[in-house]
Amino acid sequence: MHLVYPAVLSALLFSVGLYGVLARRNAILVLMSLEVMLNAVNLNLVAFDVWLRDRLHAGQALTLFVIVVAAAEIGIGLAIVLLVYRNRGTSDVDRLTDLADSDDPSVVAAPEEKAEAAA
Amino acid sequence: MTVTTLAVLVPLLPFLGAAAALFLGKRAPGFAQPVAVLPTAAAFVLAAIVAARQGSGPATDAAHRLTPTGSVPIDLALHLDGFAVLIAVLVGLVATCVQLYSTGYLRDDPRYVSYSALVSLFTAAMFLVVYSGDLMVLLVGWEVMGICSYFLVGHYWETEAARSASIKAFLVTKLGDVPFLIGLFALATDAGTFRINGILTAATHGELHHPTLIALLLLAGVAGKSAQFPLHTWLPDAMAGPTPVSALIHAATMVAAGIYFVARLLPVFETSSAAMAVLAAMAAITMIGSGLAALAQDDIKRVLAYSTIGQLGYMAGALAVGDRSAAVFHLLSHGAFKALLFLGAGVVIHSAGTNSLAAMSRMGDLGKRIPDAMWTMGIALAALAALPPFSGFFSKESVLRAAEHAAGGHTAHIPAAVGWTVLVAGLVTAVLTAGYATRLFLLAFRGQGATVADHGREPVVMNAVLWVLAIPTIGFGMISLLPRVFDLPQWFDGEALSPTLTTSVLGIGLALVGILAMYGAWQATATRRRVPIGAVVAAPPQDLEPALVEETAIDTHAKVYGDIAAAEDPGDPGRLLLGPLHRHAAHGFHLDALYAALFVRPVLAAAGLVRFLDREVIETYVSGTGAAPRLLGAAVRRAQTGNVQTYLSVLLAGSVVLAVLVAVGA
Amino acid sequence: MNDTVLQYLLAAVVVLPLLGAVGALLPPPPGLRGKSPDQAVLRHGVTVSGVVLALSIALAAGFDHDHPAKMQASTDISWIPALGIRIHLGIDGISLPLLVLTALLTFLCAVYSYFKMPAGPSPKAFVALILVLESGTLATFAVLDLILFFLAFELVLIPMYFLIARWGGEGREKSALRFILYTLLGSVVMLLGLLLIGIKAGTFDMVALATDNGSHLSHTTQLIAALAIGLGLAVKAPMWPLHSWLPDAHTSAPTVGSVLLAGVLLKMGTYGFVRILLPITPEATRTYAPYLAAFAVIGIIYGSLACLALARQGTGGDLKRLIAYSSVGHMGFVLLGIATLTPTGVNGALFANIAHGLITGLLFFLVGSLKDRYGSTDLDRLAGQTGAALYGRAPRLGGLLAFGAVASLGLPGLAGFWGEMLAMFGAFKPAVGLHRGAYLTFTAIAAFGTLLTAAYLLVVVRRVCMGERSTAEATEPVLADVQTYEFAAWTPLVALTVIAGLWPALLLGLTDPAVRTLLGGS
Amino acid sequence: MGTLVQSVDWIAIAPPVIAAALALIVLVADLFVSEARKPLLGWLTVGGLVLAGLSLIPLLDHDRSTFCLTTAGGDCSYVADHFTLVIQLLVIGGALLTALLSIHIMDELPAGEYWFLLLSSASGAALLPASRDLATLIIALEVASLPAFALVGIKRGDRLSSEAALKFFLSSVAATAVTLLGVSFLYAATGTLHLTALAHGLTGVDPQLATLAKAGAALTIVGFAFKLAVAPFHFWVPDTYTGAPLPIAAYLSVVGKAAGFSGLILITVVALKPYADVWGPAVAVLAALTMTVGNAAALRQRPDASRSAVRLLAWSSIGQAGYLLVPVAAAAYAGTDEIGTTIAYALMYGAVNLGAFAVVALVARSAPDNRLTDYRGLYARRPLAALSMAFFLLCLAGLPPGIIGLFAKVAVFSSAVHAGLGWLAVIMALNVVVALVYYLRWTALLFAKPEGAEAPAPAVTLPQPSAGGGPPPDFAGSTPTGEARGRTSASLRSPTSLTAAIALSAVLGIALSGAPQLVLRFASGGLL
Secondary structure (H helix, E strand, O other): OOOHHHHHHHHHHHHHHHHHHHHOOEHHHHHHHHHHHHHHHHHHHHHHHHHHOOOOOHHHHHHHHHHHHHHHHHHHHHHHHHHHHHHHOOOEHHHOOOOOOOOOOOOOOOOOOHHHHHO | OOHHHHHHHHHHHHHHHHHHHHHHOOOOHHHHHHHHHHHHHHHHHHHHHHHHHHOOOOOEEEEEEEEOOOOOOEEEEEEEOHHHHHHHHHHHHHHHHHHHHHHHHOOOOOOHHHHHHHHHHHHHHHHHHHHEOEHHHHHHHHHHHHHHHHHHHHHHOOOHHHHHHHHHHHHHHHHHHHHHHHHHHHHHHHHOOOEHHHHHHHHHOOOOOOHHHHHHHHHHHHHHHOOOHHHOOHHHHHHHOOHHHHHHHHHHOHHHHHHHHHHHOHHHHHOOHHHHHHHHHHHHHHHHHHHHHHHOOOEHHHHHHHHHHHHHHHHHHHHHOOOHHHHHHHHHHHHHHHHHHHHHHHHHHHHHOOOEHHHHOOOEOHHHHOHHHHHHHHHHHHHHOOOOOOHHHHHHHHHHHHHHHHHOOOOOOOOHHHHHHHHHHHHHHHHHHHHHHHHHHHHHHOOOOOEOOOOOOOOHHHHHHHHHHHHHHHHHHHHOOOOOOOOHHHHOOOOOOOOOHHHHHHHHHHHHHHHHHHHHHHHHOOHHHHOOOOOOOOOOOOOOOHHHHHHHHHHHHHHHHOOOOOOOOOOOHHHHHHOOHHHHHHOHHHHHHHHHHHHHHHHHHHHHHHHHHHHHHHHHHHHHHHHHHHHHHHHHHHHOOOOHHHHHHHHHHHHHHHHHHHHHHO | OOHHHHHHHHHHHHHHHHHHHHHHHOOOOHHHOOOOHHHHHHHHHHHHHHHHHHHHHHHHHHOOOOOOOOOEEEEEEEEEOOOOEEEEEEEOOOHHHHHHHHHHHHHHHHHHHHHOOOOOOOHHHHHHHHHHHHHHHHHHHHEOEHHHHHHHHHHOHHHHHHHHHHHOOOOHHHHHHHHHHHHHHHHHHHHHHHHHHHHHHOOOEHHHHHHHOOOOOOHHHHHHHHHHHHHHHHHHOOOHHHOOHHHHHHHHOOHHHHHHHHHHHHHHHHHHHHHHHHHHOHHHHHHHHHHHHHHHHHHHHHHHHHHHHHHOOOOOOEHHHHHHHHHHHHHHHHHHHHHOOOHHHHHHHHHHHHHHHHHHHHHHHHHHHHHHHHOOOEHHHHHOOOOOOHHHHOHHHHHHHHHHHHHHOOOOOOHHHHHHHHHHHHHHOOOOOOOHHHHHHHHHHHHHHHHHHHHHHHHHHHHHHOOOHHHHHOOOOOOOOOOHHHHHHHHHHHHHHHHHHHOOHHHHHHHHHHHHHHOOOO | OOOOOOOOOOOOOHHHHHHHHHHHHHHHHHHHOOHHHOHHHHHHHHHHHHHHHHOOHHHHOOOEEEEEOOOHHHOEEEEEOHHHHHHHHHHHHHHHHHHHHHHOOOOOOOHHHHHHHHHHHHHHHHHHHHEOEHHHHHHHHHHHHHHHHHHHOOOOOOHHHHHHHHHHHHHHHHHHHHHHHHHHHHHHHHOOOEHHHHHHHHHOOOHHHHHHHHHHHHHHHHHHHHHHOOHHHOOHHHHHHHHOOHHHHHHHHHHHHHHHHHHHHHHHHHHOHHHHHHHHHHHHHHHHHHHHHHHHHHHOOOOOOOOHHHHHHHHHHHHHHHHHHHHHHHHHHHOHHHHHHHHHHHHHHHHHHHHHHHHHHHHHHHOOOOOHHHHOOHHHHOHHHHHHHHHHHHHHHOOOOOHHHHHHHHHHHHHHHHOOOHHHHHHHHHHHHHHHHHHHHHHHHHHOOOOOOOOOOOOOOOOOOOOOOOOOOOOOOOOOOHHHHHHHHHOOOOOHHHHHHHHHHHHHHHHHHHOOHHHHHHHHOOOO
16 A cells, blocks of 8 residues: 555544644543544554554554553543533633633632533 | 242242132131232232343243143143233233222122132133143133133122123133134144144244134134124123123233234234234224224223223234234233223222213212222323323334334235225224223213212222322333333334334324314213213112122113113213214124024024924834833733633644745745 | 052952942941941941942052053953853053042942932942942953953943932832833843954953954954944943933932932943953944944034023923933043044043043032922922022032033033043044044034033023022022031042143043053054 | 663663652552641652752763664663753752742642652653653653643642643643654654654655655654743643642743753754754744743733732743743754753753742742732842842843843853854844843832731632532632631741742852853753
8 A cells, every 4th residue: 555545544634633623612522633633643653664664663662652642641631621620610612711811900700600510 | 949930830829829718718708808819919029020030031931741642742831932921910910900909899798709719710820821832721721711701700690681791701702712622723733732832833834734724713712712803792791790800801811812822823823814814804893893882882891891892903903914012012001001991990880879971971070079080090091092192002003003014015924905904994993992982081070960979988999009000001101112221122023113103193193083073072962961861879878889889780770771781861972973873883783683693593493403302203212112012012912812722723823834934945 | 569469459349349238238237236227337338338449549559550551450260161251350541540430439429328318218228239339330340351341231230220210209210110221222232242252253351352453353243243332332321312211310310329320330331432342343443433423423412402402491401301411412522532543532532431420420419419408400490580599598509510510511620621622632633544524523513512511501500500689698498508428528529620620641641551552552 | 682671771760760769659658648747748759859869960970871772873762961961950950949839838739649740740851851762752741741731730629720731731732743743754754763863864865755854843843842832832831820839830930841942952953953954043933932922921911910920920931931942043053062051041040930939939828819019018028038039030131130140141142143143132132121121120019118018918819629629719809808817927937848949049049140150061062
């Protein structure tokens, strides 16, 4: 199989992941698209490893590492999203703007409505 | 004690006197007067001894390195020749008389100590100018005299006239000193030294590259200091100072310094005939203009001021025709009788309670009340009008003789036209001088009307000084012609100074014409002088200090007569003779207004422009540069929207841009 | 005195104020309690600056006056080999007078503030800052390493900022910030030039660079480096277009701050021109000299016209702001002297430097005391229609103000004259290769500038010292004449102005040989 | 077939390993230690870090390397040369000071997890400078970053802390993804991951893959540029630092940046050496952009906004990152010795920035909302703290009395001028002036007279970590409630750990000011 197929596929995958990160509002789905991006890179690495016929298989070794790292990241990512959900009642990425460089000094941020979290 | 050590002491003593006066000042008021008079008197005596020792021998020179400058070093140098020592004697004499006179004139003035210190400092500076052999040291004395004149003219700083006159005096002389300094630089660069001898030898060997330019630059400074035509407007206003100051500074010494400087460096000026022509023209205009103006002045001191400008015009004329002996001769005699006139005027103002001639002409028997002043001023006015046998006649005749000699084309490299202009101007001025001299005497001492209120007796020292100064006024002219007793020409360059027949006859004739014309006009206007005019300083019962009388007189003159200079007095013979010219002559031909329009207004406009430029233009630039980072900062801060997806999009967009640039660009 | 003693003296002169500053912050030791903690710390300031003055005078006495061109009392130990920076101190005929002037002015300021502490927070910080300032300025004149010169240049900024911002008059924060930002930008640009020289020539040592006389630097490097350094120094010695920080800084600085700012800080800029630009980048200085001269001359005219505008009736001018602008004018003469590249001109520049320090220091002291007495230095409020008649109300103060004004307008016989005269004399016949015509016009304009200077100074004397008899005898704001402590602070300045005026060889004898070697023995 | 077990030079890898082992020990010890003796863990961490620091000393004599390939070339994955040792010193020192900063607030945070995460992140950061192949580099970066996400979000109840953690997490992982993409492209172009081999490979890359290689190079730089908070990737810094607990913000600003620039140096100077003419200008532009953005934004910070002190320090650290980049850009033009200046500057920056954070932590104890206005007249209340804060700020600004700050900046200027980057030097000069405005404004505030000493600044109550997920307490800016006032008076006596941290960084700063050669000797090169 010619190298271009996996390369194009990984590029597509990477773009899909990219779109997911930028467009989706729910934090969990953003995490998922991040994983898609990482796996796109894995595909890329494995494809190049085979194409280069690297005796050291550095590409595949790195893929293994990336998979492990992605797993760890998902663990922490979900923990953080859970934390945010519990604190803010929403995991909607667009609503988390308390830390903006607000102009009026007195009020830090309008308190979130409790009702929506309870629902 | 060699001549040089004596000569060094002469300027040093008054300087130390001034320093001592300033330090003693408030602590020991008793010593104030002796500390003022004694050093100057000692300096006068020493100057006389130096003159006697130096005699008509060769010039003595001594020098000590003052400082290296990087190119032309400056030395503390002495150059004593006939001119220097005699003028030093004159300065010593007049300064001592003025100090003595001032002890009476300002006896209980709170600021007498600073006044006397400044006069001593001035005397020291004048001695320095006279004796100095190095141009830069001469400039130091030159400008110290300028600042002393500024402070002394501003002595009555309570009056508005004194406040504006002092700053005007300094600025106009400083305006002259600016080109003067550049002229000195040119001389030093061409001659390679500031020493006068070096410069004279360089001039004679023709090493000066632009003699005309240098001469004109120096002439500007001389015009400023000696109140010649373009820069003379400060002298009449300087009469707002006390009379002894005018006597010392504005009659005998400072104004003579310019003429003395030209006399000292005459070879430099002679290298360019154009400069001599300019000097002659300047002298002519000064003589005639000041003569006319003197006729129209109401203030007694302003008449004498314009007369001084006129007589300096004579000396400048003598220099223009290349005869520095005549010029210095006239300088010496003029110094004596003009100082006498000013001191006499002080006495007159004190006894009459006013300085306005119009008011004096309406006071009866003023002369009988102050006989000494009347007689001495009479003699001095006669000398001023160049009537024999007084010194004025001989010195003015020597000038006219030199001019006639040059007009005949006999003087080397002086064009005949220069001689003619000086001669004609000299003769016209002789008439005018005689005219205003008589006018002054008649109006002051031959007034009719109510007897004047007594303003207290004159302190005896003031009258004594008058007679001391009367001696040279009478005798100086005659002695100079007895070769055995005191052979003046030997002290100078050697040419004869005795008057020739033609010029003396011509001079005396014109003087008589002036006197008679004025006397006739005075008789004609006698009736009009019965109408009272002006006010007299109502002196309080106790004996008012002369200086205070003068101060109030100066202060009230403008309020009473509507103008600091002239007075609308129909009974003024000068008004009759001058006719339409009177109004212009009274205001010095409106030169002040001209200068205000030409110089003062543009400078103030430029100042306003600079103020605007600084506040608007430069300020906006500076605060503008301050604003740029603040705007950028505001933009970056607002970009922190807090939405993480904008951060991610910027991050990824940044990476894409970076990748594209890197991949494509390099 | 042999060189090692001089060496320790110089090192002590530079380091002692720093130790004094640290000492000022610590609580006073039991023995020296004094009446109150404030009084103790102010006395501490006086003693430290007094000792520094004594040491610098001893240094001047020990200095070998026959060879002022030789670098004496020099210590040379390596500090940061990585950047090639050595602690190299030394003095010669050019830096010695400036060193003594700085020590003297700081001592007088310490004495003045011992009796008259400016309004503001704790004097402890005040004394510490003044001593750090003194150490910075002394180091600038004593240091012979380019980067150490930059360090000393910057050491002065923070103390002066706090002096103005904490003890100043109205609008002090804004003008203090403007002062420090403007000067910092200048000095950082200067740093770039210094680094360029250091890297291209391989060493930061001024003496070595001066003896090479720019042989190791290519023409373009010299041009760029000289431009960068020139800009930095021009901001400090306010050259005309870069001067707008000076009036604000002076108007809102306390008296002592103004005296030190005008008396010492301005000298660092012009000293930099003479010590760095002239010997190290001669070709570049030769190309820039006419432009420097042009800006200097514009500065003279601009400064005096601005003063004239401030001095006139009804323009609401402030006296301190006027004297600040007069400094722009006077420093114009100094820069003109430097731009002539002749020994005469540079001698004149160095002399005018010292003279300006003395005279403007005195003027700022006087205006400061006027501000204490009248409460404000606004000319219109002070003088009203006819003048404040200070001659009558406080004769000695009026006399001193007149003396200061006369010295400042460059009366021959006083210190102000020689500097300006020699600068103009140098400009009259500039170094060979400079456009003679241009320099002649500069001389003429500068000479006209002296007239304008005389004009505005005498207008000030007229409006402050003279006045109507009624104002002279008025007694409502009781006006104390000159106090003893004021006399103590001012008489040295007056005496030195007169001595330097009557005997200029005192300074020119020192600087002439040093300047000749600096300009490459021309 | 040699033995499968590779010989490992344990002394070389001692520092990261000690840190990692210590992390595990602390995690396990946390189970057995009772609530009362939890601070013991803190001091255990500090002791461990000191030990890790000491373990650097035996490595000083000569370079050591381990995990090397037995096949061609013998490239090693872990090299402990001078460059690594200095960075590891900075990392361990930074972690030590952060630990000192954190001890006094342990009562609010889960002690065991906190120390474990801190140590593991420190070990990752210590591993990074030593790694010489892209895989180890990426792994080290991740090991340093992942615990940091958790640390930022460790204050469970605090809504801002969790939000900051999320932002930090998402940005960081996205950056890592991009970097990995870059690594894959480089791997495709050169066929190897080892940096030196990569450099060799890049010289002979075949033309079709040239653009791919260049793109890969650019994308690889992104990940580390993100960690160093370079301009377009800096958006996470203000939010994360303000949201995170104070010691962690300090940790990220020093150790995080150290990891960032050491990774960047390794990639640009070692791996992408042939492409120097490509990444040189790019890094220079990034440097200029970063410092300008950092300083300009810091200029406009509102002194009375809540948490404005930390936000200002965040923006200032972005500005400082710009200065750190300048020598890296210079290295592209004037050879690798220039990067020594970055390290020298980083050492100065590390010590001084941590000192500043320590004082902010001290003031935060009495004014929990650490607004800039709370610093007005600090000199009156705490003279020594105020003086050291002034010293730190002036060092960051690069003005005497902060002598070491000045010379560090002079070194950076010198490297820029040496490399001929005149325009960058001028921009840096302008930035020094702009930076001075906000540093000086803060210093002046320290010594300003406290307006109305009797009315304390309106302290907003800090959300107390109520047990469990109770309703989020309101934030209305009210008058200080009882216990907040109580805490203000109780905390006047500053805790020993905090004073130790301030004293340590102040003494370090002053010592370096006295003898800048100690730090600046690295600027004379000979590291890589």
